[in-house]
Amino acid sequence: MLEHFNQEMCLGGKTASGHFCASFGLSGRCIKELTTIKSLAYDGWFIKRYAIELERYHGELQDHVKEAVPSSWDPEYLARFIERFGTHVVVGVSMGGKDVIYVRQDDPSYLHPTSIQKILNDTANNKFMDSAENNCLASQELCNTKENIVVIHDRRGGRRGKMYHGEWLDTLDSEPDVISMILLPLTTLLRSIRGSGFVSHAINLYLRYKPPTEDLHQFFEFQLPRQWAPVLSEIRLGSHWRHQVNTWLRFSIFGPKLYINTIPVDVGNRPVIGLRLQLEGRRSNRLAIHLQHLASLPKSFPLSDNANAYLSCDSYSCSNHKKVKWNCFSYVCTAPVESDDSLSMVTGAQLQVEKKCLLLRLRFSKVIGATLQKPPQWDQSSNIGYFSRKYGGILAFISKEGQKGRPKPGDKTIGSNTYSAARPAPVHTPKLQRFVDTTEMIRGPEDTPGYWVVSGARLSVQNGKIYLLVKYSLLSFVVQCETQASEQCFI
Structure with a gap:
C-alpha cells in the first residue's frame, strides 16, 4: 500500500x-x-x-x-x-x-x-x-x-x-x-x-x-553509530573464567548455578541508549549486563568531568528484595536505581551479589546546560504479560511492505543501513534462559523525537523470571539559531 x-x-x-x-x-x-x-x-x-x-x-x-x-x-x-x-x-x-x-x-x-x-x-x-x-x-x-x-x-x-x-x-x-x-x-x-x-x-x-x-538539530546529533559494551572480543568464553567468579545464584537445591559477572561496564562520556541482560560463557551460565551507547559524544551534550560514583540501593536496609522462586533462597533487589539529579544520564553499569541478592549498580554523569523536556518514562520488556496473538490473512490490495525487511530484534540501523548487534551466540542451549529475560531495551531514532537517553533502571521479577526495566529521559537544549522563513528554491 x-x-x-x-x-x-x-x-x-x-x-x-x-x-x-x-x-x-x-x-x-x-x-x-x-x-x-x-x-x-x-x-x-x-x-x-x-x-x-x-x-x-x-x-x-x-x-x-x-x-x-x-x-x-x-x-x-x-x-x-x-x-x-x-x-x-x-x-x-x-x-x-x-x-x-x-x-x-x-x-x-x-x-x-x-x-x-x-x-x-x-x-x-x-x-x-x-x-x-x-x-x-x-x-x-x-x-x-x-x-x-x-x-x-x-x-x-x-x-x-x-x-x-x-x-x-x-x-x-x-x-x-x-x-x-x-x-x-x-x-x-x-x-x-x-x-x-x-x-x-x-x-x-x-x-x-x-x-x-x-527537534531536527538534536535528532541529527544523535544519528551516530551505535555499539554494545563490552564488545564481543572482550567477553571471555574460556572455562578458566568460572574459577574467577565467586558470586552466584541458585534457584533450586540441585539446580545449576547462575554466575554473576561483576566487572563494571563503563562507556566513558558517551550517552547510553539501551540495556540488556546477557547470558555469557560457553554454557551460557554467567549473567552480565550490556550497554548500548553512541560511538561518540554529541556536540550538544557536554558532560560534567566529575562523574558521580556508582549508585545502588542499600542492600542492608532495602525492603525491595524479592525471591525469584518461592522455594529458593536467591533474591533480586527490585528497587529503582536513579540519580537525584534529573539532568544525569547513565554511563556505566555493574551487577553485584550480596547475601544471595542480585543488585544493580549504575554510574551517572551530569549533562551541562540541559533542561528536562518532559517527565521521564519507564520501559519494560514486551515479554512481561505476553500473550499469543492470532493473525488472519491480508486483503487484496492491502500490503504490509512496511513490515517486510524490518530489522529483527537486536539489529541496529546506522543511517540507512542495518547492522546486527554484537550479541555473543551461546555454544550450548541456555538451561538458565527460563530464569532471565534477555530482551534488548533500546530507544532509537524511531522513538520520537529520537534522542532519548537512559537515566535509570531496575531489576524486576515476574513469574520466576528476572527482567530489566529501563528509565529514559529526554534532555533538550536551547539552540540559538537564525530564524529563516521558507524560501523559494526552484525556478
Whole structure:
C-alpha cells in the first residue's frame, strides 16, 4: 500500500508520506504505528478535472540554495537547510475532487479479511447513496474500538458542508481542489554540489523517522553509530573464567548455578541508549549486563568531568528484595536505581551479589546546560504479560511492505543501513534462559523525537523470571539559531 501511494506521487521507496499517514488516520510520525497495522483498504471516487505539470528536468536551484548546503555533517546546518527548503519540489498537481472511504485494521483485531472487505463495501455504498442519513461532512472518522477498526471518510474539493454525494459532484467544477501531486526529490538537484551526500542522508533520515522539525538539530546529533559494551572480543568464553567468579545464584537445591559477572561496564562520556541482560560463557551460565551507547559524544551534550560514583540501593536496609522462586533462597533487589539529579544520564553499569541478592549498580554523569523536556518514562520488556496473538490473512490490495525487511530484534540501523548487534551466540542451549529475560531495551531514532537517553533502571521479577526495566529521559537544549522563513528554491 505504501508503494501504491508513493507511485501516485512519482516517489520511490517504501517511506510513509504525509499523504499516506493522513489518509489512514496515522500521526505524521508513524514509523512505529505501521508495525501495529494489520490491514488497509480504501474505496471511493477520484475525479480529475485538469492537471498541471512542469518540465521537471529543466529546473535549476538558485544560488542561495546551493550555498546553504553544508560541506560536512553539521547537524545544526542540516536541520536549518531542511527547515528552510524542505525535502521535495512540487512539479505537478491534479485538480478536481475525491470522495473516499479509508479503512484501517489494527492489531489485535481478529476479523477475517472478508469481514473487512464487507465493512468497506457497506460503508462505501451507504456513503455514496443519496439518502437522508448520508449527507455528511468531509473527513469524518468512525472508530470501532472493540474490533480495532478505523473508518475515515475524506472528501476533498467541491463545496463544504453537509450534502448528498450527488449534490457534491455538481459543485466540483466551480470549486476544484488539489487531489494529487507529483513531487521531485530535492536531492536530485543537488548531486553536483559539494556536501550533497550529507544533505541526502539527512533528508532520508528525516523522511524515514519524521521527527518534529523543532527537534531536527538534536535528532541529527544523535544519528551516530551505535555499539554494545563490552564488545564481543572482550567477553571471555574460556572455562578458566568460572574459577574467577565467586558470586552466584541458585534457584533450586540441585539446580545449576547462575554466575554473576561483576566487572563494571563503563562507556566513558558517551550517552547510553539501551540495556540488556546477557547470558555469557560457553554454557551460557554467567549473567552480565550490556550497554548500548553512541560511538561518540554529541556536540550538544557536554558532560560534567566529575562523574558521580556508582549508585545502588542499600542492600542492608532495602525492603525491595524479592525471591525469584518461592522455594529458593536467591533474591533480586527490585528497587529503582536513579540519580537525584534529573539532568544525569547513565554511563556505566555493574551487577553485584550480596547475601544471595542480585543488585544493580549504575554510574551517572551530569549533562551541562540541559533542561528536562518532559517527565521521564519507564520501559519494560514486551515479554512481561505476553500473550499469543492470532493473525488472519491480508486483503487484496492491502500490503504490509512496511513490515517486510524490518530489522529483527537486536539489529541496529546506522543511517540507512542495518547492522546486527554484537550479541555473543551461546555454544550450548541456555538451561538458565527460563530464569532471565534477555530482551534488548533500546530507544532509537524511531522513538520520537529520537534522542532519548537512559537515566535509570531496575531489576524486576515476574513469574520466576528476572527482567530489566529501563528509565529514559529526554534532555533538550536551547539552540540559538537564525530564524529563516521558507524560501523559494526552484525556478
